[in-house]
Amino acid sequence: xxxxxTNSLIxxxxxxxxLAFFIIxxxxxxxxxxxxxxxxxxxxxxLRARNISRNIRCMICQNQSxxxxxxxxxxxxxxxxRNKIKAGNNDKEIYKFLTDRYGDFILLKxxxxxxxxxxxxxxxxFLILGIYIVFYHNKKSG
Amino acid sequence: MKNKLLILPSIxxxxxxxxxxxxxxxxxxxxxxxxxxxNKNVPFFEAESLFKNEKFISSQELKNEIILVNFFATWCxxxxxEHVYIKRFSNKKGIKVIGINYKDNSKKxxxxxxxxxxPYSDVLIDKNGRIAIDWGVYGIPETFIVxxxxxxxxxxxxxxxxxxxxxxNLIINENE
Numbered sequence: 001x002x003x004x005x006t007n008s009l010i011x012x013x014x015x016x017x018x019l020a021f022f023i024i025x026x027x028x029x030x031x032x033x034x035x036x037x038x039x040x041x042x043x044x045x046x047l048r049a050r051n052i053s054r055n056i057r058c059m060i061c062q063n064q065s066x067x068x069x070x071x072x073x074x075x076x077x078x079x080x081x082r083n084k085i086k087a088g089n090n091d092k093e094i095y096k097f098l099t100d101r102y103g104d105f106i107l108l109k110x111x112x113x114x115x116x117x118x119x120x121x122x123x124x125x126f127l128i129l130g131i132y133i134v135f136y137h138n139k140k141s142g
Numbered sequence: 143m144k145n146k147l148l149i150l151p152s153i154x155x156x157x158x159x160x161x162x163x164x165x166x167x168x169x170x171x172x173x174x175x176x177x178x179x180x181n182k183n184v185p186f187f188e189a190e191s192l193f194k195n196e197k198f199i200s201s202q203e204l205k206n207e208i209i210l211v212n213f214f215a216t217w218c219x220x221x222x223x224e225h226v227y228i229k230r231f232s233n234k235k236g237i238k239v240i241g242i243n244y245k246d247n248s249k250k251x252x253x254x255x256x257x258x259x260x261p262y263s264d265v266l267i268d269k270n271g272r273i274a275i276d277w278g279v280y281g282i283p284e285t286f287i288v289x290x291x292x293x294x295x296x297x298x299x300x301x302x303x304x305x306x307x308x309x310x311n312l313i314i315n316e317n318e
Contacts, residue, residue, distance in 0.1 A: 059175070059280035072245075073280055076271050101185075101278040103178035133150070 033070045040082055049082045052094055056081075057108050065108055177278055177286075177297035184211075184292050185276040192248060192265035203240075203264075204292050208317055210239045210310070211286040212262070213279050215246045216254040220301035221283045225258050227302040232261035237314055241265045244274055244282050285310070289317040 034053075040046040050067060056077060058069035066074035077098070084094050098106050110116045179185070189198045204211075210231050214221040232239045241262035243251050248267065255265070268274055277286065280299070287296040287310060296313045298306055 073271070076275065080272075080275065099178070101178060101275060102280070103175065103278070105175050 033068060033074075034078060035075070038075070038078055038082065040086070045082070045085045048091065049078070049085055052081050052091060053078055055095075055108050056098060057106050059102060059106065174299055175280070177294070179278055179286075179294045180297065182294060184288050184294060187273050187276055189242075189266035189268065189273060192243060192251060192267055194264065198264060198266050201292075204288055205290065207290050208237045208314055209288040210237055210314075211242060211277075211288060212239065213242045213244050213268075213274055213277070213282050213284045215244045215282050216250045217246065218244075218282045222258070224283055224285075224301035224303075225261070227304075227307045229259055229261040230307065231310070232263070234311075234314070236318060238263050242268050242273060244268050244279075245271050287313050287317070 034050070040049060053067035054065050056066045058064045058066045058071055058074040060071040060073055061069050064074075066077050081094055084097065089097075095107070104111055104116075110119055112120060184200055184204045187200045189200075191198050210228075212228055214225075214228075228239060228241075231237060239262050241264070243265055245268065251265070255262075266273070274282075274284075277284075278297075283301055285298045285302060286294055289295050295317055296310065298310070302310070
């Protein structure tokens with residue numbers, strides 16, 4: 001009985017530790033590739049750069065942000081963003097600079113405009129359609 | 143009534159299936175991103191020239207004739223593959239071919255062009271890739287067609303193949 005207790009105690013501990021590990025991993029999301037020489041001295045500027053980088057798609061890997069990618073172009077863009085912040089550009093100007101050259105595709109989150117209307121609304125339309133069909137069907141068969 | 147309800151999803155499924163099938167058989171590259179610069183003015187930039195002593199200023203040079211702008215590098219294997227087509231373009235009348243040498247070693251580039259032949263009327267140096275960013279370039283080689291008013295009419299990502307060569311020729315003829 002005593003043996004069982006210690007066993008379950010160890011098991012619980014392992015469980016708690018691994019759970020804590022996953023939670024920390026999940027919230028910290030430490031998988032960035034910013035190199036030490038890129039980091040700005042001004043912490044506020046660096047934070048802004050990181051935030052922008054997380055929203056910018058790496059055009060080479062396409063499913064990673066430039067914050068996570070180690071492609072040369074991603075590095076160039078990270079440095080360019082930091083230079084623009086240092087030069088006093090605001091976030092909006094930096095996003096505009098990038099979308100002017102690479103299009104909306106460079107934004108990981110597509111903007112809400114006429115071209116992307118379907119992208120934003122179709123899921124809801126399908127959901128409503130689905131609910132309607134299910135209820136209609138249930139009503140009829142019921 | 144139940145049968146009627148079953149028809150609707152089947153039609154829906156058939157539509158989706160045909161869309162997928164259509165996308166599957168049509169020739170396209172899903173990872174190719176359309177250029178945001180199409181039908182816009184060429185970006186303004188200044189660059190050093192590899193062979194000439196004067197500075198290249200885009201707004202002065204990229205106008206009055208059809209220009210093919212080709213981003214290339216000696217370290218890029220597909221650039222070597224497409225070189226034969228770039229040479230063919232340079233032999234064509236009424237078109238100027240300009241090369242932008244992306245993140246490369248100038249000495250190696252001169253050697254490379256000596257060995258393979260130099261189809262470019264001017265080779266510009268993009269040492270840190272900043273000019274490429276202004277053109278929205280993300281993969282070397284890339285080729286742009288600029289019409290005589292300085293408007294970008296076409297962009298191709300990747301090496302020029304026989305098929306793309308024909309396509310570019312058509313676009314050049316259209317813009318003449």
